[in-house]
Amino acid sequence: MPPATSPTPERTAREHPAEAAAKGSPKTSSKGATEPRPRRAVPVTAALTAALLAASPLAAPTAARADAPARASSTFGRDPHLMRLIRSMTLRQKVAQLFVVQIYGMSADTTEPADVAANRSLYGVDNAAQLIARDQPGGIIYYGNNVTSPQQLAAFSNGIQRAAHAAGHAIPATVAIDQEGGIVARVGAPATQQPGAMALAAGRRPADAR
Structure with missing residues (x-):
């Protein structure tokens, strides 16, 4: 019975491609010995980036938007008298x-x-x-x-x-x-006396509009 032999690096890579990719493919040194390649740091970098984004202020608006409907529903439309009236x-x-x-x-x-x-x-x-x-x-x-x-x-x-x-x-x-003001005034002087929107805009004075 022939002696058992351990699989070569090439056979290991062919039989287990995912494991070989995770460990890094071996390379041959100048002396002929095989030495593993350094593992890639991409997964670690991605994890760090995700953690930094989660901790940054950019994530706050998402949480605020998620809470907005709850706050709105508890503030508006829940008056007991109004709810009875609508029903x-x-x-x-x-x-x-x-x-x-x-x-x-x-x-x-x-x-x-x-x-x-x-x-x-x-x-x-x-x-x-x-x-x-x-x-x-x-x-x-x-x-x-x-x-x-x-x-x-x-x-x-x-x-x-x-x-x-x-x-x-x-x-x-x-x-x-x-009652738009200006020429469209159903209630006239002296109750209402103000120019229309076109006249206010032509004056270019925001204080007049206010």
């Missing part, structure tokens, strides 16, 4: 809250023929009070045909809120106005 609303009421609509007339319960005709054409109702009672929109926006004076506008707004309350709204109606 009490139907889907139709929730969708209606997204709409702030135009209406014709200078009072919430107008009976002026022209205003009634315009409102019937748009919505099938006579005035703002009827629209609020039927559709429960989020609010009303005023245009030029809704305003004659500050006193009239205040009375109109109070009428809208009374209509919302009578319709069982748990949320007061939003009241808005198409």
Whole structure:
């Protein structure tokens, strides 16, 4: 029986390529003896780089962003009264809250023929009070045909809120106005007197805009 022989370095590399790569392929010295090559330091360098990145301030924003939703959810939208209010609303009421609509007339319960005709054409109702009672929109926006004076506008707004309350709204109606300033001013002097955005920009004075 022939004596057992140990595998040569070449056979070891062929039989175990992964192990040979980890240990480094042998090389032959000038005297003919084989000596191992130095191991590569790439894995160590990669580990050090990962550790440095994890410890650097660059990693902080990621953690902050991950915590942001939790902080937001605990700060906004968790008021017990608001949560009960939302749960009490139907889907139709929730969708209606997204709409702030135009209406014709200078009072919430107008009976002026022209205003009634315009409102019937748009919505099938006579005035703002009827629209609020039927559709429960989020609010009303005023245009030029809704305003004659500050006193009239205040009375109109109070009428809208009374209509919302009578319709069982748990949320007061939003009241808005198409008031951009300059030439677009539904409420004029002396209540509001300011230039429009174009005039402010032409002056190139940020202090005027503020």
